[in-house]
Amino acid sequence: MELNRRALLKGSVGILGSAGLTSAQLQDPLPSWNTGPAKQKVVDFVRATTDPSSAKFVPPAERIATFDQDGTLWVEHPIYTQVVYSLDRVPIVVKAKPNLASVEPFKTVMSGNREAIAKLSMDDLMKILAATLTGMSVDDFQSEAKIWIAAARDPRWKKPYTKLTYAPMTELLNYMRASGYKTYMVTGGGQDFVRAYAEQVYGIPPEQVVGTAGGTTYGYDQNGQPFLTKDPQLILNDNNAGKPEGIHLMIGRRPYAAFGNSTGDRQMLEYTTAGGGERLAMLVLHDDAQREYAYGPAQGLPDTKVGTFTQALYDEATSKGWIVISMRNDWKSIFAGGLLLSGR
Amino acid sequence: MELNRRALLKGSVGILGSAGLTSAQLQDPLPSWNTGPAKQKVVDFVRATTDPSSAKFVPPAERIATFDQDGTLWVEHPIYTQVVYSLDRVPIVVKAKPNLASVEPFKTVMSGNREAIAKLSMDDLMKILAATLTGMSVDDFQSEAKIWIAAARDPRWKKPYTKLTYAPMTELLNYMRASGYKTYMVTGGGQDFVRAYAEQVYGIPPEQVVGTAGGTTYGYDQNGQPFLTKDPQLILNDNNAGKPEGIHLMIGRRPYAAFGNSTGDRQMLEYTTAGGGERLAMLVLHDDAQREYAYGPAQGLPDTKVGTFTQALYDEATSKGWIVISMRNDWKSIFAGGLLLSGR
Numbered sequence: 001m002e003l004n005r006r007a008l009l010k011g012s013v014g015i016l017g018s019a020g021l022t023s024a025q026l027q028d029p030l031p032s033w034n035t036g037p038a039k040q041k042v043v044d045f046v047r048a049t050t051d052p053s054s055a056k057f058v059p060p061a062e063r064i065a066t067f068d069q070d071g072t073l074w075v076e077h078p079i080y081t082q083v084v085y086s087l088d089r090v091p092i093v094v095k096a097k098p099n100l101a102s103v104e105p106f107k108t109v110m111s112g113n114r115e116a117i118a119k120l121s122m123d124d125l126m127k128i129l130a131a132t133l134t135g136m137s138v139d140d141f142q143s144e145a146k147i148w149i150a151a152a153r154d155p156r157w158k159k160p161y162t163k164l165t166y167a168p169m170t171e172l173l174n175y176m177r178a179s180g181y182k183t184y185m186v187t188g189g190g191q192d193f194v195r196a197y198a199e200q201v202y203g204i205p206p207e208q209v210v211g212t213a214g215g216t217t218y219g220y221d222q223n224g225q226p227f228l229t230k231d232p233q234l235i236l237n238d239n240n241a242g243k244p245e246g247i248h249l250m251i252g253r254r255p256y257a258a259f260g261n262s263t264g265d266r267q268m269l270e271y272t273t274a275g276g277g278e279r280l281a282m283l284v285l286h287d288d289a290q291r292e293y294a295y296g297p298a299q300g301l302p303d304t305k306v307g308t309f310t311q312a313l314y315d316e317a318t319s320k321g322w323i324v325i326s327m328r329n330d331w332k333s334i335f336a337g338g339l340l341l342s343g344r
Numbered sequence: 345m346e347l348n349r350r351a352l353l354k355g356s357v358g359i360l361g362s363a364g365l366t367s368a369q370l371q372d373p374l375p376s377w378n379t380g381p382a383k384q385k386v387v388d389f390v391r392a393t394t395d396p397s398s399a400k401f402v403p404p405a406e407r408i409a410t411f412d413q414d415g416t417l418w419v420e421h422p423i424y425t426q427v428v429y430s431l432d433r434v435p436i437v438v439k440a441k442p443n444l445a446s447v448e449p450f451k452t453v454m455s456g457n458r459e460a461i462a463k464l465s466m467d468d469l470m471k472i473l474a475a476t477l478t479g480m481s482v483d484d485f486q487s488e489a490k491i492w493i494a495a496a497r498d499p500r501w502k503k504p505y506t507k508l509t510y511a512p513m514t515e516l517l518n519y520m521r522a523s524g525y526k527t528y529m530v531t532g533g534g535q536d537f538v539r540a541y542a543e544q545v546y547g548i549p550p551e552q553v554v555g556t557a558g559g560t561t562y563g564y565d566q567n568g569q570p571f572l573t574k575d576p577q578l579i580l581n582d583n584n585a586g587k588p589e590g591i592h593l594m595i596g597r598r599p600y601a602a603f604g605n606s607t608g609d610r611q612m613l614e615y616t617t618a619g620g621g622e623r624l625a626m627l628v629l630h631d632d633a634q635r636e637y638a639y640g641p642a643q644g645l646p647d648t649k650v651g652t653f654t655q656a657l658y659d660e661a662t663s664k665g666w667i668v669i670s671m672r673n674d675w676k677s678i679f680a681g682g683l684l685l686s687g688r
Contacts, residue, residue, distance in 0.1 A: 061543070061549060064551075138592055182551075191593075191596070192596075195596050199405070205405060205597075206595070206596030206597050207408075207526075207594070207595045207596055207597060209596065213593060215589065215593075216589045216592050216593070217585075217589070218585035218588050218589055218611055218615070225618055226588070226611065226614045226615050226618050227618075228588060228589065228592050228615075235579055235580075235593065236579075241561075241562035244562050244570070244572060245559065245560045245561070245562055245572065248482055248560050248572050249535075249557060249559075249560070249579065250551070250594060251550070251551045252535070252536075252539050252550030252551055252553065253549075253550050253551060267562055267570065270570045271562070271570050271572075274569055274570050274571075
C-alpha cells in the first residue's frame with residue numbers, strides 16, 4: 001500500500017507542496033518576507049499549532065486555512081481579472097443575443113470607449129458577469145476560461161495574470177500545506193472561474209475553492225448524455241457575511257487561519273478568530289505604489305472601488321490583534337519567481 | 345518536514361484509513377463480500393485506475409468516489425434516521441412555539457399515535473424537518489445532534505444507529521481511500537446532520553459531506569461574538585438531479601466511482617459514468633428480508649416510500665453496465681464489526 005499512500009500524499013499536498021521546497025526554503029520557508037512582526041507571527045502560529053507538546057496544538061484534520069484571492073494572492077487593480085474576462089466575452093454574448101447591443105451596460109462595453117468602460121459601476125459589472133458567465137455547460141465554461149487565462153495579459157506588466165501572484169503569499173500557501181494545513185480559497189470571485197486555474201497556479205484543487213456560486217441545472221443532450229448548465233440564479237455571494245456562510249456550507253469547519261485584504265474579508269476574519277485556541281488573521285495592505293499599487297482608504301491611502309480597506313477595518317484589526325501586512329515594509333519581493341519587480 | 349507530512353497523510357486518510365487495515369485485510373480488502381461479479385468489478389476498477397502502467401490510470405488528485413448514505417452505507421428502513429431525530433425534536437419546537445400543537449403535521453406527532461405518525465406523507469415529514477432543523481446556531485445544532493446520535497437506538501436491533509452501517513461498504517470506503525480515492529458522502533440527508541457523525545462513523549470529514557443544505561445567516565450575539573444561524577431557506581436539495589448539481593457545487597470534479605441504492609441516486613450515477621475513461625457505478629439492492637430488509641419494487645420486491653429502487657432503474661443499470669449489489673448474494677455479512685447478524 002505504500003506506493004498508493006505516497007501517491008495520495010502527493011495528491012493532497014498539491015503541485016506546490018512540500019516536495020517542491022528547496023533546502024534553503026526548509027531553513028526559511030518565507031524567504032520573500034522581510035524579518036519583522038508579520039513574518040514572526042506566521043512562524044510562531046505554525047509552530048504553536050503543529051507542535052504536539054504545545055497547549056495550542058491543532059490536530060491535523062482540523063487544520064484549515066482560508067485565503068481570499070483578489071488583492072490577497074494576486075493583483076486586483078485596476079479591476080478584477082474575472083471582470084476583464086467578462087468584458088472580453090461581451091461581444092460573444094451580444095452576437096448570440098443581438099438585442100443586448102442597445103441595452104446598457106452592454107452598449108457601453110460594445111462602444112469600445114475605454115474611459116466609459118472604466119467608469120461602469122459595480123452594479124453594471126455584476127450584470128455583465130451574470131450575462132457572460134452563465135447559460136453554457138460547466139465543461140464548456142471550464143475549457144473557455146482555461147484558454148482565456150492562458151492567453152490574456154495584464155496591460156501594465158504585459159504578463160499573464162497568473163504570473164501576477166504574490167511570491168510571499170505563494171510561500172505562505174506552501175508553508176501552511178507543508179505544516180499540515182489544508183489550504184482553501186475563499187473568494188468573492190466566481191467559483192467556477194477560479195477553479196479553472198487554482199490548482200495549477202496555487203496548488204489549490206477545485207474542491208478547495210469556495211467562491212461566489214450560481215446554481216446549475218442537470219439535463220441531457222440529444223444523444224442522452226447528461227450535462228450541467230450554469231444558471232444565473234445566485235446560490236452563494238461569497239463576500240462579507242457570505243464568506244463565513246460559504247465556509248460553513250462548503251467546508252463545515254471553522255478555519256484556524258484566514259488571510260484577506262479588504263472589507264469583504266472582515267467577517268471571515270471575525271469568524272475565524274472567534275473560535276477557541278490559537279487563531280491567525282492577517283490582512284494585506286496595498287501601500288506600495290512603486291512595486292504594485294497603493295489604496296485604502298485606511299492610513300490615508302487613496303480611496304478605491306476595488307479592494308477597499310477602510311480605516312474602520314484597520315482599527316478593528318489593531319484592536320483584535322489581527323496582523324496588517326504592509327506590502328512595502330513586510331515583503332522583500334512582490335511577485336513569484338522574481339519575474340517582475342523584486343528587491344528592496 | 346517528514347513528521348508533518350505523515351501527520352497530514354493521517355489526517356487526509358481519516359480514522360478508518362489504511363493504517364487501520366490488518367494484514368488479512370491487505371490480502372483481501374473486502375472480506376465481507378462474497379466472491380462474485382460485484383466484488384470482482386470493484387477490485388478490477390481499483391487496480392485499473394491506480395496502476396500507473398494501465399491505460400485506465402487516474403491521477404491521484406482526480407480520484408473522487410461518492411457514496412449515498414441512507415440505504416447505501418447504513419440502514420434506512422423503516423424511516424431515515426434523521427426523520428427519527430426530527431420527530432424526537434418536535435416537542436422541543438412545540439414548547440417554544442405552542443401554536444404549532446394544533447397544526448398538522450405537528451398535532452399528529454404530539455399525539456404520540458405511532459400508527460398515525462408512520463402514515464405521515466413525505467411532504468409532512470419535510471415540514472417537520474424544516475421546523476426542527478433550523479432556527480438555532482450551527483454550533484448548537486452540532487452539539488445537539490451529536491448527543492442524540494450517541495444515545496438513540498434503532499427499535500429493531502436495539503443498537504445505536506451508528507452501529508447499523510454495512511460492513512461491506514465500510515470495507516469499500518477503506519479500500520477506496522487506501523487506493524488514493526478521496527471518499528465523499530453525497531446524501532439526500534441534511535448536510536449539517538450527517539457532518540455531526542460522519543468523521544467518527546465513516547472516516548469522512550465534514551468538508552467531504554455533500555448533503556441537502558439550507559442557508560445560514562451571519563450575526564452577532566449580545567457580546568459581539570459572531571455566529572451562524574440555520575435558515576429554513578433551501579440552498580441544495582441533494583436528491584435526484586440535485587446530486588450531480590451538488591457534486592459540481594461542492595467538489596467541482598466529476599467522480600470516477602459512485603455508489604447508491606435508490607432512484608434518488610440515478611442522476612449521480614449517470615453523471616459519473618458519462619465521464620471519459622474507466623468509471624464505476626454500483627447500486628445496493630435490498631433483497632434480504634432475513635438479515636436486513638427487502639424492498640424495491642424492482643425485481644418483484646415489495647414497494648416502499650423510503651429508498652425506492654424501481655424496475656426502470658434496475659433496467660437502466662443493466663443496460664449501462666452498472667453493478668447491482670444483491671445484499672443477499674453479494675454480502676457475506678451485513679453489519680460492521682460482526683456485532684449483529686452475520687454469517688451465511
